[in-house]
Every structure is written in C-alpha cells, then in structure tokens.
Amino acid sequence: MRERVSRRSLLAAGAAGIGATVAGCTEGNGNGGNGGGGGGSPTVGILEDRSGNFQLNGTSKWQATRLAIEEINEEGGILGEEIEIFDPDPQSDNERYQELTEQAILQENVDALWAGYSSATREAIRPIINRENQLYFYTTQYEGGVCDDTIFAVGATARQQLGAVTPYLAEEFGEDIYIIAADYNFGQLSGDWVNVIAEENGYNIVGEEYIPLDESDFSSVINRIQGEDPDFIMSMLVGANHENFYDQRDSNDMTIPIGSSTTMAQGHEHIRYEPDALTDVYAGVSYMEELGDLRDGEDLVADFYDRWPDANYLNQEAQNNYFSVYMWRDAVEAAGTFDQDAVIEELENGVEIEAPSGQIELDGATHHISHQMRVAHADGNHEISFDAEQRIEPTFLREEVEGGAGCDLREESKQTQYEPGDVYGDILG
Numbered sequence: 001m002r003e004r005v006s007r008r009s010l011l012a013a014g015a016a017g018i019g020a021t022v023a024g025c026t027e028g029n030g031n032g033g034n035g036g037g038g039g040g041s042p043t044v045g046i047l048e049d050r051s052g053n054f055q056l057n058g059t060s061k062w063q064a065t066r067l068a069i070e071e072i073n074e075e076g077g078i079l080g081e082e083i084e085i086f087d088p089d090p091q092s093d094n095e096r097y098q099e100l101t102e103q104a105i106l107q108e109n110v111d112a113l114w115a116g117y118s119s120a121t122r123e124a125i126r127p128i129i130n131r132e133n134q135l136y137f138y139t140t141q142y143e144g145g146v147c148d149d150t151i152f153a154v155g156a157t158a159r160q161q162l163g164a165v166t167p168y169l170a171e172e173f174g175e176d177i178y179i180i181a182a183d184y185n186f187g188q189l190s191g192d193w194v195n196v197i198a199e200e201n202g203y204n205i206v207g208e209e210y211i212p213l214d215e216s217d218f219s220s221v222i223n224r225i226q227g228e229d230p231d232f233i234m235s236m237l238v239g240a241n242h243e244n245f246y247d248q249r250d251s252n253d254m255t256i257p258i259g260s261s262t263t264m265a266q267g268h269e270h271i272r273y274e275p276d277a278l279t280d281v282y283a284g285v286s287y288m289e290e291l292g293d294l295r296d297g298e299d300l301v302a303d304f305y306d307r308w309p310d311a312n313y314l315n316q317e318a319q320n321n322y323f324s325v326y327m328w329r330d331a332v333e334a335a336g337t338f339d340q341d342a343v344i345e346e347l348e349n350g351v352e353i354e355a356p357s358g359q360i361e362l363d364g365a366t367h368h369i370s371h372q373m374r375v376a377h378a379d380g381n382h383e384i385s386f387d388a389e390q391r392i393e394p395t396f397l398r399e400e401v402e403g404g405a406g407c408d409l410r411e412e413s414k415q416t417q418y419e420p421g422d423v424y425g426d427i428l429g
Contacts (some may be wrong), residue, residue: 033111035338052092064318068325139320143189165284174231368394
C-alpha cells in the first residue's frame with residue numbers, strides 16, 4: 001500500500017512558511033479542515049466563475065453546488081453538523097484562483113474544494129492542492145490523464161467524450177476530419193485524442209488548427225475548412241470568444257456537420273443562438289439539461305430552477321458538481337469523520353452513484369468516473385435528441401498508461417498528468 005503524507009502533518013511542519021503568501025494568514029489549523037477536529041464548522045470551498053470569460057459555464061456549477069449543500073443542510077447536515085460555504089467569485093482569473101485557493105485552504109480550512117472550469121485553471125491551482133494535500137473535486141469534462149492523490153476528476157474525459165462522438169460521425173458522414181481546438185492544454189490534448197482515435201479506426205485528418213482563446217473572428221478558419229471540404233469537423237473550442245465560430249459558420253452557409261466535446265452541454269449555445277448556428281452539431285456528453293433526471297422519483301432540473309429561477313441552464317458540469325457533493329457526503333458519513341485522508345480512503349473503495357445522468361461509478365484506483373455517455377444532436381430547430389448511449393470506463397488511466405499497468409492511487413502516490421503522447425507517441429510524433 002502507498003503512504004500518503006497527511007495534510008495534518010504537512011501543515012504542522014510548514015504552516016508558517018506556507019501561509020506567507022496569504023495576507024493576514026501565518027498558519028493553517030493543522031487538522032485537515034474545520035470538520036477534521038479543528039473546532040470550527042465543516043466548510044466547503046466553491047470557487048466557480050460567475051464573471052469573466054467562463055461565467056456562462058461556471059455560474060451553473062456554483063448554483064448546483066450550493067443547491068446540493070443547502071439540500072444536505074436541510075436534511076440535518078453531515079454527521080450532525082451543518083456545512084458552511086466559502087464561495088467568492090474567481091472571475092475567470094487564474095491568479096485570483098491561486099489567491100483564493102490559498103485562502104480557502106489556509107484561512108478557511110475547507111474540508112473539500114470544488115474549483116475551476118478550465119484545465120488551465122486546474123493546473124494553475126494544482127501545485128497548491130498538491131502542496132497542501134487538499135481534497136479537490138474537478139468537475140469539468142477535460143482532456144484526461146490527471147493521476148493525483150487528492151484530486152477527483154469526475155467529469156468525462158476526452159477519451160470518453162471523443163470516443164463516443166467521433167466514430168458515430170465517421171459512420172454517419174465519412175472519415176475525413178478537420179480539427180479546430182482551443183490553443184491551450186485542453187484543446188491541444190483533445191486534438192491529440194482525435195488523432196489517436198482516427199489512427200485506431202483508419203480515419204483521415206485533413207486539417208488541424210489551434211485557436212487562441214481571445215480570438216473571435218473565424219472567417220479565415222472557415223475559408224480553410226471549406227477549402228478542405230471534410231466530411232465533418234471536430235471542434236474543441238472553449239469560452240465566450242470561440243462561440244462566435246458557430247454564428248459565423250451559419251452566416252457563411254457552412255453546413256458541414258460538427259462533432260464536439262465542449263459545445264451545447266456546457267455553454268448551451270443551442271439555446272442562446274438562433275438556428276442554424278448549431279444545426280447538425282453533435283456532442284459527446286454525459287449529461288445535458290434536456291436529459292432530465294434518470295433517477296426514480298427525483299427531478300434535479302425542477303429543483304435547480306426552483307432554487308435559481310433566473311438560472312440560464314443546468315449544464316453537464318453542474319450535474320457533476322451536484323452528484324459529487326453527495327458522493328463526498330456519503331464518504332464522510334461512511335468514514336465517520338471529515339478527516340480528508342480518511343474520506344479519500346473511503347472514496348478509493350469505489351462508489352456506485354445513482355446520478356441524474358444514470359448509473360455511474362467512481363473508479364477508486366484512478367479517481368475518475370465510468371460515465372454513461374451519449375451523442376447529443378441539435379436539429380434544424382436546435383431541438384436536442386440523444387443516441388448511442390454506452391458506458392465508457394476511464395480506460396486511459398486504468399489500462400493504457402505505464403505500459404498497461406495503469407494508474408492505481410491506492411497503491412502508489414502520484415501527482416502527475418499523463419498525456420496521449422506518453423502512450424501513443426508513435427501516432428502523434
């Protein structure tokens with residue numbers, strides 16, 4: 001079995017030096033959080049964007065997390081204690097995320113943290129998470145590969161999402177693919193995954209572009225795509241600026257089908273834009289609001305809008321935030337303590353979850369989820385239908401890395417991220 005350096009011992013050994021970066025904070029409480037024996041009320045941190053470039057995605061995440069905590073408190077809390085919330089707005093600013101993460105851990109002594117939409121944000125705060133051995137739930141669908149002692153990446157990975165939608169589109173429309181993706185780690189690694197899936201299935205990549213996050217003019221990109229005339233486009237664009245691609249696609253009468261791991265399920269572009277901007281966009285998703293709630297006798301969508309009547313959309317990540325709060329609650333109650341090491345050990349036993357998206361399972365070895373995936377399609381009226389439902393396990397970490405030995409955090413302590421090139425370097429060059 002691995003040995004985990006406890007957060008208690010880490011803070012006790014180095015609190016004074018660690019806390020120097022936080023104004024007014026010179027030490028942690030050394031107890032693994034308020035609920036771990038420090039005398040304060042159990043506290044969770046919710047650092048989700050409610051302004052800035054990612055506010056459309058982050059606001060729903062914040063709302064769903066608060067809803068779950070409020071429901072739990074109404075039912076009597078956890079271990080008889082009401083849960084407090086620390087939830088300032090990070091404003092889509094990674095430097096502010098770093099400051100607030102320090103504050104959440106060292107001043108607010110949070111027992112668990114939900115934080116961040118983008119992979120760039122996750123990587124900005126991950127050194128702090130690692131240094132403090134903080135229990136952290138990252139809920140956005142992402143490029144995959146994070147194998148980290150205290151991080152539970154519960155969103156669908158690129159291998160799961162792109163593995164659902166890319167073969168579906170190739171069968172429907174043909175095998176020539178044009179890739180467009182955001183020019184940062186998420187987009188680049190997602191593009192790598194499309195290349196891997198294409199090689200595995202004999203598809204052709206006829207073009208590939210990575211677009212800066214501040215770019216909003218896609219006229220030249222659209223011209224190049226039309227010149228290559230692919231059978232379909234794989235789009236992993238991200239954020240408010242990149243959404244302009246879909247409106248400009250419509251203006252340029254570009255009717256080439258589009259596959260995506262980012263569109264509709266997160267920023268609800270199919271609602272916010274008029275047809276035909278999102279017509280024949282297909283997304284590999286674990287959840288969208290239109291799916292409803294697959295649990296017997298439950299209705300998350302209705303509960304969400306009852307609590308937040310002015311909410312824009314219950315997105316995929318919001319559902320992940322919601323079910324992971326309950327997953328954390330159950331682990332705390334099973335462990336009989338808020339102590340983060342004990343809670344992580346309980347989670348690592350594996351957890352079956354009845355989520356709004358269906359029956360899913362936390363893989364204790366990798367800290368990732370076996371998701372019910374489906375392909376969502378926007379028709380000419382932007383109405384959503386679902387097809388090709390399948391359960392996809394986190395095979396990249398479980399079976400493909402380390403020469404097939406996989407990542408098993410129950411046996412070996414790690415704080416790393418594997419990339420497709422670590423396994424498929426012969427394909428990616």
